[in-house]
Amino acid sequence: MAKMTMVQALNLALRQEMEKDDRVIALGEDVGLDGGVFRVTDGLIDQFGDQRVLDTPLAESAIAGMSIGMAVYGLKPVCEIQFSGFSYQNFHQIENHAARLRWRSRGRYHVPMVLRTPYGGGVRALEHHSESREAYWAHTPGLKMVIPSGPRNARALLVSAIRDPDPVIFYEPKALYRAFREEVPEAEETLPIGEPQRVKEGQDLTLIAYGAMMRPTLEAAQQLKDKDGMAAEVIDLLTISPLDEEILVQSAKKTGRVVVVHEAPRSFGPGAEVVSRLMEKAFYYLEAPIERVTGYDIVIPLFSREKAYLPGTERILRAARKVLAH
Amino acid sequence: MAKMTMVQALNLALRQEMEKDDRVIALGEDVGLDGGVFRVTDGLIDQFGDQRVLDTPLAESAIAGMSIGMAVYGLKPVCEIQFSGFSYQNFHQIENHAARLRWRSRGRYHVPMVLRTPYGGGVRALEHHSESREAYWAHTPGLKMVIPSGPRNARALLVSAIRDPDPVIFYEPKALYRAFREEVPEAEETLPIGEPQRVKEGQDLTLIAYGAMMRPTLEAAQQLKDKDGMAAEVIDLLTISPLDEEILVQSAKKTGRVVVVHEAPRSFGPGAEVVSRLMEKAFYYLEAPIERVTGYDIVIPLFSREKAYLPGTERILRAARKVLAH
Amino acid sequence: MPRKNITISDKIEYLSILDENGQLDKKLEPDIPEDVLLQLHRAMLLGRKFDERLLNLQRQGRIGTFPPIKGQEAAQLGTIAHLRPSDWMVPAFRETAAELWRGRSLESIIIYNNGFNEGIDIPEDRNDMPISVPVGSQIIHAVGLGWSAKYRKKDDVAMTFFGDGATSQGDFHEGLNFAAVFQVPVIFVCQNNHWAISIPLSKQTRSKTLAQKALAYGMPGIQVDGNDILAVYAAAQEAVERARSGGGPTLIECVTYRLMMHTTADDPKRYRTDEEVEQWSKRDPLIRFEKYLLDKGLLSEEKRNRVESEVLDKIQAAIDRAEKQMEALGDPIEMFDHAYAEMPSHLNEQKAEFAHEHELSKADEEGKHG
Amino acid sequence: MPRKNITISDKIEYLSILDENGQLDKKLEPDIPEDVLLQLHRAMLLGRKFDERLLNLQRQGRIGTFPPIKGQEAAQLGTIAHLRPSDWMVPAFRETAAELWRGRSLESIIIYNNGFNEGIDIPEDRNDMPISVPVGSQIIHAVGLGWSAKYRKKDDVAMTFFGDGATSQGDFHEGLNFAAVFQVPVIFVCQNNHWAISIPLSKQTRSKTLAQKALAYGMPGIQVDGNDILAVYAAAQEAVERARSGGGPTLIECVTYRLMMHTTADDPKRYRTDEEVEQWSKRDPLIRFEKYLLDKGLLSEEKRNRVESEVLDKIQAAIDRAEKQMEALGDPIEMFDHAYAEMPSHLNEQKAEFAHEHELSKADEEGKHG
Numbered sequence A, B: 001m002a003k004m005t006m007v008q009a010l011n012l013a014l015r016q017e018m019e020k021d022d023r024v025i026a027l028g029e030d031v032g033l034d035g036g037v038f039r040v041t042d043g044l045i046d047q048f049g050d051q052r053v054l055d056t057p058l059a060e061s062a063i064a065g066m067s068i069g070m071a072v073y074g075l076k077p078v079c080e081i082q083f084s085g086f087s088y089q090n091f092h093q094i095e096n097h098a099a100r101l102r103w104r105s106r107g108r109y110h111v112p113m114v115l116r117t118p119y120g121g122g123v124r125a126l127e128h129h130s131e132s133r134e135a136y137w138a139h140t141p142g143l144k145m146v147i148p149s150g151p152r153n154a155r156a157l158l159v160s161a162i163r164d165p166d167p168v169i170f171y172e173p174k175a176l177y178r179a180f181r182e183e184v185p186e187a188e189e190t191l192p193i194g195e196p197q198r199v200k201e202g203q204d205l206t207l208i209a210y211g212a213m214m215r216p217t218l219e220a221a222q223q224l225k226d227k228d229g230m231a232a233e234v235i236d237l238l239t240i241s242p243l244d245e246e247i248l249v250q251s252a253k254k255t256g257r258v259v260v261v262h263e264a265p266r267s268f269g270p271g272a273e274v275v276s277r278l279m280e281k282a283f284y285y286l287e288a289p290i291e292r293v294t295g296y297d298i299v300i301p302l303f304s305r306e307k308a309y310l311p312g313t314e315r316i317l318r319a320a321r322k323v324l325a326h
Numbered sequence C, D: 001m002p003r004k005n006i007t008i009s010d011k012i013e014y015l016s017i018l019d020e021n022g023q024l025d026k027k028l029e030p031d032i033p034e035d036v037l038l039q040l041h042r043a044m045l046l047g048r049k050f051d052e053r054l055l056n057l058q059r060q061g062r063i064g065t066f067p068p069i070k071g072q073e074a075a076q077l078g079t080i081a082h083l084r085p086s087d088w089m090v091p092a093f094r095e096t097a098a099e100l101w102r103g104r105s106l107e108s109i110i111i112y113n114n115g116f117n118e119g120i121d122i123p124e125d126r127n128d129m130p131i132s133v134p135v136g137s138q139i140i141h142a143v144g145l146g147w148s149a150k151y152r153k154k155d156d157v158a159m160t161f162f163g164d165g166a167t168s169q170g171d172f173h174e175g176l177n178f179a180a181v182f183q184v185p186v187i188f189v190c191q192n193n194h195w196a197i198s199i200p201l202s203k204q205t206r207s208k209t210l211a212q213k214a215l216a217y218g219m220p221g222i223q224v225d226g227n228d229i230l231a232v233y234a235a236a237q238e239a240v241e242r243a244r245s246g247g248g249p250t251l252i253e254c255v256t257y258r259l260m261m262h263t264t265a266d267d268p269k270r271y272r273t274d275e276e277v278e279q280w281s282k283r284d285p286l287i288r289f290e291k292y293l294l295d296k297g298l299l300s301e302e303k304r305n306r307v308e309s310e311v312l313d314k315i316q317a318a319i320d321r322a323e324k325q326m327e328a329l330g331d332p333i334e335m336f337d338h339a340y341a342e343m344p345s346h347l348n349e350q351k352a353e354f355a356h357e358h359e360l361s362k363a364d365e366e367g368k369h370g
């Protein structure tokens, strides 16, 4: 096992899948010689050549649309959209086609493509480089929406996404690209798509988060234990959609107190669906209203103020104490 | 007062605003000579000429982007996207710019544009002509998202939208374009954006809906009264975003029982935000879990099956009886 | 002020072989096997008659809205005739004649136009995409399909169809640029029928031709008389051969005309004159081709009539089969099919919920009527 | 096979006046007032020196990522010089020299590059758009701005800037097509600096020039030596005059080169050779222009040095002002400003919630450190 950053782990997933399966093709802006602006595809073009790793012209709709065509004709394209803030340029290709071709062709065709894109704040980037709008994709029938939270699950989920027969939108928390290292086994490892994980057991309350928000959430759980003697159960969604609420419901029934955390804007955001599922399936067990700790309903500010925008340990702690106080 | 269909009422709103204010410009595909494929702009080009009513080439991103430029330089463009299923072609223009220019320019510029587009099922149309994806826009900071439910409020809301200093996405329930007529006063009438309306008083439960779902919802309320002797309070959101929950909260506190209805897919849909706001502000008053009666998380089927997909009076009734049974 | 002129190698040409009076330019006449000529004629007639029949089915309320193709048969058949089964057809929504040529059944089209997903049926032995409604969006798929064919060392090509209006879409631009950069085996067939619903070509673009848009991509482009099946056939043959032999993509503009309404929901009288339509009726591709076949002695009046009545019978039989089949179709629960390879749990729940609701409402119904 | 050739009226030309060795083509020399020539020189020098200074500020961690412009000064200044205050500049993100010419303050650029929204300051008396990061998306705004100017009977024009990579975007295509159809007063300035991050022009498009893409829209297009400010100036003058006088839009391709990294986050060594960069350094637009001015006797060694030190002082003063100003900036609650004309109730609540949280955490902080 080697200690890897998320960038290295994602690179490992791509390299190994490309070695195993010559139908796997990486494409996008600057993914070749440059190895991607975050280096996730570093070295792939040297190993696999420019027929497996395509530097494309600057056009997101064509990157997604070409991937759809490739996928329909037996390939497994993994396209990179340089920043999720530019994935709206191809939103119509994904909504109109990637998400529908299996249905439209009544199973004759399907679209086993992965759209990888870095999302979220925390790296002092320019405008459009820090958004979290996973809800757009999560609300779109026919898609799967996956967000890892560390090097090891990033690698395992990307492998699963590449092998998935349906289109997967794979959001990479750029704040975690190099934030920390984890042991990542050289040997193949996958994680099922559509299964949130309980990453910490507890009975006093439930903290639900994903992606870059897992770290402040786990930190908050630690402080709750240390300072308040409260045992928080922490759940990492990993797959935003299709959302499997089973372990969320179990946990809510057990603790009766829930906080959901995301950096996306609050209104009509992913947290609202989590709240609704728990309302529908754990209502009678809830001791207090579920708290949402989220980004605000504004454009994420330029980087000098982004820290104030992003949920941090303190905000999560306060929300947790609030639900515990009820 | 004349009895008008929604199409005629919308046409009246446009005509009167264009008469009052020569900064109001209508543009889009087929809005000129053809009067729009649903005739909402019928006759405008004859009255105002082709400098006020622009037939554009077939390109949604340019229609939205040109509107942004017009709006920044002192005009009030009202662009039509022929069907909301084709508004994703311009999603990036709206998210990247229309929703942000006031913020980006720190108030130096703003974007007083209206994007009108028919949405929803019920007219036996082709694929992509029946979607309801208002949540995409509602989740986007900087936008307003409005959906009328009848000729009179459609006219009043469109006038308000045209006068609004910020970008408004105006979804028109095409199923109601000609479904019924209402008295619409010739004299100017507006409705505030951001204010849901209580359209029916009641104390036993609360039904929350909007757009084309208002009719089956009101029908369900009627049957609850007639068959079950239950008085449903019915709320029409009218503005999806910014969502003002005040009267929703009041009503939920009064009745303790709530059903929210929309034809959009359920997961990560508008109903989830309504549920979450009530969870946050009326939790201790709720007698039963809030029910969501919605479209399913699939692509809306071609028209032979769309009736089965769309929420109808019976489904709403059953959900209402379920929350009443608790 | 004087400047250096830049010479652009690719030139744009116009090809016409059989003019609107049926005059043949002998030296340009492509040699098409007689049986193929007759197949093409039968296919044109089938496309024409089926279109007429669909229109009255729609007027009788027996099918929903559909887009007629009348006048565009030559543009569709002269191009599609060059594809092999393993090639890809990537249609828009107004290519009925081409779809039938590829083997799509008449009844499937009727069923589709009645709002049944079951109406999408792609012949098992054909690599064809289902129709694509969002204008221009399918153009890019052809690039990916062609790239895949090339990558897998197959000499298959992809042929995609779109209209004059589609050339204004960003996806047209991005697709053709990608195609040229990656030199994929794709033929871009633009059916310039002069109208995008109510928008005439003159309001769609200021460029003199649509073919010249190929110059922006360093791609060969050609404009052909789209109502002259010989010209269309010749131009498409060249483009398909080029693509198959690794020569890259081509843009073909077929100049034709939409003789009918945009769809049955449209009223062309609002935006165009009868005179214009009449002018174009004179250039009818079917009449022109039949004159050619008669002159060649390949067709006779009564042979033509025989073909026509065979075609009509075939259509009637298909309508009967379709209406029979549709009685068995429409169980609403099937709307949950084909959402994902594996149904996610929340969808299973929604499906169960629907099944339950559905039972109840059927019960209510019977209650009412019983 | 022989066919009719279609003659496309618009032809594409290449313009160069002052070649890379400083050789002047006298008969093409535009007559530019001496004071303007000297202003342009000062502006080029300012752009160049400010760029260098920003780079070491970034390396010292005193500002964040930014896109250097070195090598593209002539393309930006030869074009922008023709705008009046009431005209619209619609930039991408690599037009620092042009923005400064328009009156944007040096400090605002430093402040913006430090992640403060306050850094966006548009001179009160200028109709300029803020920078636009999504590649190509701003092109369409210029069309709307130009349309509005025309509608309001003003003879203002809009000039929009974008790169070679931007020409691959659908928005470029849709924008130019709309501009030609509506004959708006817009000048499309493509700074072809040969690279889109790591993608060379040869992988961006297969067309021989970017200027010829204008043919797709029936719009005049011209390619100029973008490192020759005289050629850029002359071509832009013609385009701006055409636009102002109702002659419609023009596409100008300025052939130039990005001598530095894409942004300070980029490492060009990964994708291009030093040789290539050296070749282009020889074509430096500043050196070339200075030689011209020296030959013309408008500039002398020491005059040049005087201008340079004035420019350096100006930059230093701006840095000092900026760093002073920034001490006062950054109250996070201001992130809620300018969301809507009127703050909706739910945002007011979120703002109050934030204010409360913020107080508490400040308290915590003090608790920790006190």
Ligand SMILES: Cc1ncc(C[n+]2csc(CCOP(=O)(O)OP(=O)(O)O)c2C)c(N)n1
Pocket (backbone or CB within 6 Å): B029, B058, B060, B082, B086, B089, C094, C133, C134, C135, C136, C162, C163, C164, C165, C166, C167, C193, C195, C196, C197, C258, C262
């Ligand atoms: C992206 C998109 N925008 C709008 C529409 C509505 N629409 C359907 S067909 C059509 C006109 C298409 O014109 P053209 O490309 O010339 O094809 P034709 O209908 O003439 O065959 C329009 C605007 C659509 N289907 N897709």
Ligand SMILES: Cc1ncc(C[n+]2csc(CCOP(=O)(O)OP(=O)(O)O)c2C)c(N)n1
Pocket (backbone or CB within 6 Å): A029, A058, A060, A082, A086, A089, D094, D133, D134, D135, D136, D162, D163, D164, D165, D166, D167, D193, D195, D196, D197, D258, D262
């Ligand atoms: C729509 C979009 N896609 C991707 C990016 C990331 N990106 C920023 S600049 C750039 C390259 C732009 O190249 P070009 O248009 O030639 O302009 P240049 O950087 O050379 O000035 C890319 C890919 C972006 N900003 N916007």
Ligand SMILES: [Mg+2]
Pocket (backbone or CB within 6 Å): C163, C164, C165, C191, C192, C193, C194, C195, C196, C197
């Ligand atoms: Mg057409």
Ligand SMILES: [Mg+2]
Pocket (backbone or CB within 6 Å): D163, D164, D165, D191, D192, D193, D194, D195, D196, D197
């Ligand atoms: Mg460039």
